Amino acid sequence: MNIVENDILVNKAIENAPSWLNEDLENIANKEKGKLRISFVISELYSKYTFSYRHIFSSMGQSSEWAVIARERLNFIDNNIDLIEYMLRRVQY
Numbered sequence: 001m002n003i004v005e006n007d008i009l010v011n012k013a014i015e016n017a018p019s020w021l022n023e024d025l026e027n028i029a030n031k032e033k034g035k036l037r038i039s040f041v042i043s044e045l046y047s048k049y050t051f052s053y054r055h056i057f058s059s060m061g062q063s064s065e066w067a068v069i070a071r072e073r074l075n076f077i078d079n080n081i082d083l084i085e086y087m088l089r090r091v092q093y
Contacts, residue, residue: 010083010086013083013086014083014086014087014090017080017083017087018076020073021073021076021077021084021087022087024044024045024048025041025084025087025088025091026091028041028044028045029088029091029092035092036088036092038081038084038085038088041084041088042077042081042084045073045077045084046074046077049070049073049074049077050070050074054066054070055067055070
């Protein structure tokens with residue numbers, strides 16, 4: 001695969017990325033000024049979706065919706081770290 005084909009695939013993947021991921025990356029970039037490392041961004045995403053007060057409040061309301069959403073998003077993050085890195089580059093520049 002040459003560079004042009006790679007760029008086309010990356011652009012299509014970014015266009016089809018979930019909106020929540022775009023919003024989260026923009027929020028992280030706006031909160032932390034300067035060049036961000038992918039390890040920091042992944043850490044921030046994990047801290048947002050791992051077990052927290054949102055899970056507790058959701059279960060108190062007898063709804064497991066947030067737990068399901070968080071699990072799906074963590075799974076997406078795990079499987080798409082390269083995509084997140086490309087998206088982060090675009091958000092920063």
